[in-house]
Amino acid sequence: MKKHVLFLFLLVFVHVLPSFGQEAKYIFYLIGDGMGLNQVNLTEIHQAEVQHKDNPIPLVFTQFPHVGFASTHSLSNGVTDSGAGGTALAVGKKTKNGVIGMDSTGTVPYKSIAYAAKQKGKKVGIITSVSIDHATPASFYAHQADRDMYYEIGKEIVTSNFDFFGGSNFLKPETTFDHKKAPSLFPILEKAGYNVLKGKDAYAQLPNKSDKIILMNSDGSPIDALKYAIDQKPNDLKLADITSAAITSLHKNNTNGFFLMIEGGKIDWACHANDAATTIQEVLDFNASVQLAYDFYKKFPNETLIVVTADHETGGLGVGNGSSSLKTKFLSHQKTSHAELSNAIGNLRKNNPNATWDDLKNLIAAQTGLFSKITIHETDRSALEAAYQKSFVDHQNETAKSLYASDDKIAALSISILNRMGSISWA
Structure with missing residues (x-):
């Protein structure tokens, strides 16, 4: 069974600055991994049905004033993966599947929009609902020939010098791509000035807010990803928790603004498993982070840019199976x-x-x-x-x-x- 099929075009939703050509001080770049048109449509239709409404109930981002389209094929495949897709979104250049932040030969590194923001004096945050070293977040701070080079990707956090990272954990914090034992990433990150925080309330309880933060799941929780939204309990770390902490941290004592990439990574996972109910809850979970970005925009409407998009569609989701009466x-x-x-x-x-x-x-x-x-x-x-x-x-x-x-x-x-x-x- 095909688990990953191409949507040739994906919607891009943008909330722009009032003045055309004005440079944004605060930039939110939100990526729903695997979130095609039908994942969005299904969520809006489902919300209407359960609330007994006649028309789809729009998500925050589908009400944004500007909508565009993006093609998703990579240089090597008609169906992209998150490495090539993430690189295209981070850099503006296509590469082959499996490559992170480099050209198709895996030898020439590209500079991402996150690095460009950092060079302009902005603070930078990279957060996700999966692991921090996964393909999409990695595309914004790492440069590796293979997306599975998790240890090597994680080490590049130090060289990036970005200000805030968030996600479940690191997949291979002590093992290199060639399966060799390596020094743990955590002391390396702490030596570079990062305060590694674990759990839902860890950031709020930090007495002296560090300038560089890594926020992730508490010990004993999954390392590969945050729990699915449909499975989460009140004390579980959520993408919205990380988003809120990131906004607070990046905005604090900052006159130059920030760039924040937010990935809803488990939309993709639910679609790979062909689990529609879980997909809906993941889209709603992602939408909650969009809402936080929009709430920030309302405080600084003349300085904030919000872009919501996806790297590809996953699963070939179809809404409707022969009848005009949906259930x-x-x-x-x-x-x-x-x-x-x-x-x-x-x-x-x-x-x-x-x-x-x-x-x-x-x-x-x-x-x-x-x-x-x-x-x-x-x-x-x-x-x-x-x-x-x-x-x-x-x-x-x-x-x-x-x-x-x-x-x-x-x-x-x-x-x-x-x-x-x-x-x-x-x-």
Whole structure:
């Protein structure tokens, strides 16, 4: 199954300065990774359906006064990846897939808009809902021939001298690209003057606000990404928390302004897993950070520029599957992401070796609304029951793999059925 397909054009939403040609003092550059036109449309349609409104409820950025289009192909592929896509957005030049901030040969470094802002005396922040060394954020501060050079990318934070970084963590803080043990990034970053903060309240509790901050998940939390918005608890670090801290930090004692890149990175992850309900919540989570940027704009309307865009679309999302009557409201019955549903099914199998079909059906019903709130077709019920037989009775567990997940096959099948019932298709 194709998990990553091309949208040749993506929308770019811009809230411009009142005076044409005026240089912006404060720049917000927000990137919804994998957020194509249909991800935006689905979210607005779904919000209207659950609130019983006739027309789509617009997101903050779809109300901006200026809209443009951007092509997304890379130099090497019709379907870009986040390395080439991020580089194009950061630099204004295309490169081949997998390359970060360099030309297609991986030998000539490019200067990003973030570096240009820093050279003009602005403070610079790079934040994301995934790891700080992931492809899109890396494209703004690093220059590497391979997006998987996580340790090498992380070290470039020091040479960037940017002021604020935020995300889940670092993927390989002690291991080089060639799998060799290396000095931990954290002492290196601290020696360079960065105050490494962990957890939701860490920035607010910092007694003396440092000029250089790295804000990330607390110890024991996932390092690869923040939790999906649909799975988050009150104490979990959210993209909006990082955005708020970044704005406060960058604006403090600053007469030259700032550049802040904000990535909603897990829109892409949810779409790779073909999980529409989780995708909607990720778009709304991203929109919350756009709202914070817009709130800042309202305080400084003559000095603030906001750009909202995406690096590519993911999944080939389709809204509507043969009928003009949409039922995206069914997606609101899903209470957890594909990952957490998979974990719940795995725990049922582990903790209750004699779990019955009714036990599994009740779990699926509680998490997705299937069977309890949504009447499913007999063929779908039979498919789920057959999957139960194979997994729980015959002990032949199967997984559904996407770029960032390996889910229980029953979880993937349940979400696929819910997608279809909710008028959603994927390429």
